[in-house]
Amino acid sequence: MTAPEPGRLDLGTAPPGVEPLDAARLAEGLRVHTAGLADAAAGLDPATPVPTCPEWRLRDLVGHIAQAHRWAATLVRTGEVGDVPDATRTEPGPPDAWPDLLREGAAELVDAIEGTGPGTVVFTYLGPRPAVFWLRRMLHDTSVHHADAAITAGVPFAIAPDLAADAISEGLELMSAPGAESFKPDLAALRGRGETLGLRPADGPLPGWVITRAPEGFRAEHAGPAATAAADVEITAPVRDLLLMLTRRRSPEEAGAAITGDRALLDHWLAHTAF
Structure with a gap:
């Protein structure tokens, strides 16, 4: 077996029937984990510290996801790379509005991917890549922060095995990509x-x-x-x-x-x- 280059996860060595997740599955996962984060955060004090993100409060966690989805959607839709939102300076509004805020941001990203086309090449911090990169990136960022919210609330965290496996694969790809050390x-x-x-x-x-x-x-x-x-x-x-x-x-x-x-x-x- 030929060793892959750094930054490449050799999916060809996976057992038969294991394929990269398509845009529809990624979009489904994004909706599920965005809703899961909203449910876990419901009823908690916005100032509650997030133990797995020690510098953040719950409002920072919600604000980060809400703005990140919209930031990625704008990038995919317009090609413009705006400033990455600072979670600690993002105010997500009153907690009773959080579920709609989160779900609408996820829907905006899915709509942008579908409208532009998952294969359309766009900017990423690893160089030009298909737009579906951002759907995958936002899904896995959201799923891990769903876990943060669940741990903060003391409620169970569940994730489908295929999504968890893809999150691990993506993390390894990102960390081993050329330029990641910078x-x-x-x-x-x-x-x-x-x-x-x-x-x-x-x-x-x-x-x-x-x-x-x-x-x-x-x-x-x-x-x-x-x-x-x-x-x-x-x-x-x-x-x-x-x-x-x-x-x-x-x-x-x-x-x-x-x-x-x-x-x-x-x-x-x-x-x-x-x-």
Whole structure:
């Protein structure tokens, strides 16, 4: 098997029938998790601190998502790249208006993607890419912040396995993309000499991932159980919990992860991928 270049997740190694999510599935997921965030935030004090985003209050979380969806929609629709909204300076209005504010922003983005066409090439911070990039990016940003709201409210967080798996794949793609270290200098610490981490979903037939730390940067490949077990450290958990662990919403212990091999490699990875 030829190793992929850094910034590329080799979907060709996934088991038969596992395909990248299409625009319709991404749009469905965006609606579900936007509504989930709104439901989790309902009835809470807007000034409630968000424990998984220590610098934010609940109103910052809601304002960030509401404005991010609209910002991405404007970019897709007009091609204009406006200033990225600052969550701590975004006022989402009264809490009873939050559900409509959030749902309308998600609908605006979906409409922009459908109107422009998912394959239309637009600006992204990784270079020109199809507009569906922003639908995928906003879905996964929203789903993780849905988890933040759920953790803040003390209510369960659920995510479909295909969406959780795609969120992990996207995160690996973004962090290993050329130029990512200029946004997040800590990523340079993930260069290595061939050390490997295996991520193995414990639920269903989903493929896992093997991350290889090379001198030029890390690369990620889809992999089956035999390959993840052969890694220097293998982390096994339901895919939802792998996502929460990798985004540092839960520690490995809180995620119920089974860890085999060099635990220090995992701890180093988590320490240098925090955003």
